[in-house]
Amino acid sequence: MDKHKFSEAEITGVYRAIAERRDMRHFIKQKIPADTLARLLNAAHQAGSVGLMQPWRFIRITDLPLRKQIHHLIDEERQLTANALGERQNDFMKLKVEGVLECAELLVVALPNHREQHIFGRRTLPEMDIASTACAIQNIWLAARAEGLGMGWVSLFDPKKLGALLNMPEGSLAIAILCLGHVEEFYKKSMLELENWATGKSLDAFLSENTWKD
Amino acid sequence: MDKHKFSEAEITGVYRAIAERRDMRHFIKQKIPADTLARLLNAAHQAGSVGLMQPWRFIRITDLPLRKQIHHLIDEERQLTANALGERQNDFMKLKVEGVLECAELLVVALPNHREQHIFGRRTLPEMDIASTACAIQNIWLAARAEGLGMGWVSLFDPKKLGALLNMPEGSLAIAILCLGHVEEFYKKSMLELENWATGKSLDAFLSENTWKD
Numbered sequence: 001m002d003k004h005k006f007s008e009a010e011i012t013g014v015y016r017a018i019a020e021r022r023d024m025r026h027f028i029k030q031k032i033p034a035d036t037l038a039r040l041l042n043a044a045h046q047a048g049s050v051g052l053m054q055p056w057r058f059i060r061i062t063d064l065p066l067r068k069q070i071h072h073l074i075d076e077e078r079q080l081t082a083n084a085l086g087e088r089q090n091d092f093m094k095l096k097v098e099g100v101l102e103c104a105e106l107l108v109v110a111l112p113n114h115r116e117q118h119i120f121g122r123r124t125l126p127e128m129d130i131a132s133t134a135c136a137i138q139n140i141w142l143a144a145r146a147e148g149l150g151m152g153w154v155s156l157f158d159p160k161k162l163g164a165l166l167n168m169p170e171g172s173l174a175i176a177i178l179c180l181g182h183v184e185e186f187y188k189k190s191m192l193e194l195e196n197w198a199t200g201k202s203l204d205a206f207l208s209e210n211t212w213k214d
Numbered sequence: 215m216d217k218h219k220f221s222e223a224e225i226t227g228v229y230r231a232i233a234e235r236r237d238m239r240h241f242i243k244q245k246i247p248a249d250t251l252a253r254l255l256n257a258a259h260q261a262g263s264v265g266l267m268q269p270w271r272f273i274r275i276t277d278l279p280l281r282k283q284i285h286h287l288i289d290e291e292r293q294l295t296a297n298a299l300g301e302r303q304n305d306f307m308k309l310k311v312e313g314v315l316e317c318a319e320l321l322v323v324a325l326p327n328h329r330e331q332h333i334f335g336r337r338t339l340p341e342m343d344i345a346s347t348a349c350a351i352q353n354i355w356l357a358a359r360a361e362g363l364g365m366g367w368v369s370l371f372d373p374k375k376l377g378a379l380l381n382m383p384e385g386s387l388a389i390a391i392l393c394l395g396h397v398e399e400f401y402k403k404s405m406l407e408l409e410n411w412a413t414g415k416s417l418d419a420f421l422s423e424n425t426w427k428d
Contacts, residue, residue, distance in 0.1 A: 006230060013224025014360040051412065056420055131344055146220045146225045157338065167426045210273070
């Protein structure tokens with residue numbers, strides 16, 4: 001029963017996008033056509049969501065002064081994170097953690113207010129709203145990679161300050177600043193590995209059968 | 215600069231997987247080959263994660279009595295959710311919300327303990343761990359769809375009870391029970407829409423420029 005299976009090339013496309021997706025922080029100056037951006041946003045919106053609550057908002061940042069203010073917020077949090085990291089502070093400050101000023105398109109993704117009205121699938125796991133929105137963002141990431149575009153997900157910011165900047169209501173929560181754009185090269189592996197910040201473990205370490213494995 | 219763009223068929227594959235992915239609750243009895251399951255888990259593990267923390271664990275459920283206990287937990291929560299829904303209680307109880315006993319493979323996905331050690335990208339947004347793991351799950355969902363397999367993400371359970379059943383340590387959190395398997399048909403749209411439980415809104419309602427839109 002393989003009638004639902006995609007063609008070999010289509011399957012390859014899906015696995016390639018998954019394997020070659022990178023969290024990009026280096027972009028080159030080239031615009032993204034409006035129809036490409038529309039496809040990416042549409043891909044996000046096709047994500048499933050718990051109880052069909054569609055817990056996402058996408059705010060496109062086109063105003064340059066606003067973009068600079070957002071960059072400033074990230075830079076503030078970057079310093080606070082460095083302080084919190086203690087002895088790794090200096091290594092951290094050497095990392096490029098965002099491409100907000102260079103990327104072609106900047107999007108803020110947020111959870112809306114009034115999420116407490118949604119009970120289906122969230123009574124014991126209210127976090128499912130962020131999970132659904134993360135799936136939507138992963139859709140953008142993979143579709144962008146297939147289109148040859150890079151994306152970076154920046155979470156180094158104070159959501160209250162970003163909320164104030166974007167007139168977000170009480171109860172909403174920004175979870176992502178997305179940088180989208182053309183890139184010179186995709187990193188061969190995670191930039192944090194290339195920069196020797198962290199080393200990924202192989203899948204085996206995370207798999208077990210019928211019970212937890214330490 | 216389109217040198218990073220995939221082939222047309224590969225791009226189609228990515229967008230098809232995104233568009234045709236469904237939260238499945240109906241499965242047919244047919245096994246998933248071991249190499250297919252391995253590809254899906256590998257796809258999950260290729261997700262990005264905040265600070266490369268890889269905040270995921272995958273527990274494959276192969277023990278039938280354990281599978282039945284997990285099903286029982288979901289059924290308990292189903293009744294509690296129905297009670298919490300008030301006047302929609304009866305409509306809710308008519309919905310098929312999971313395919314735990316019928317699916318070919320059952321996976322529990324969880325966040326590990328000791329996540330508080332990871333500060334990078336999480337100082338102000340600790341929820342980024344669940345976001346990264348949701349991206350990993352979305353990878354399985356899309357790769358499964360390309361392979362012709364359905365997946366359902368069940369979040370109707372008490373994570374404490376599931377944790378006890380799987381000997382999960384304090385500080386860890388199960389966020390998903392994933393049902394994977396062959397399906398007779400993929401739903402034409404969200405099953406919750408087909409069953410008139412909810413109506414999705416179009417993308418326009420969720421988009422704005424430079425500021426929040428109510």
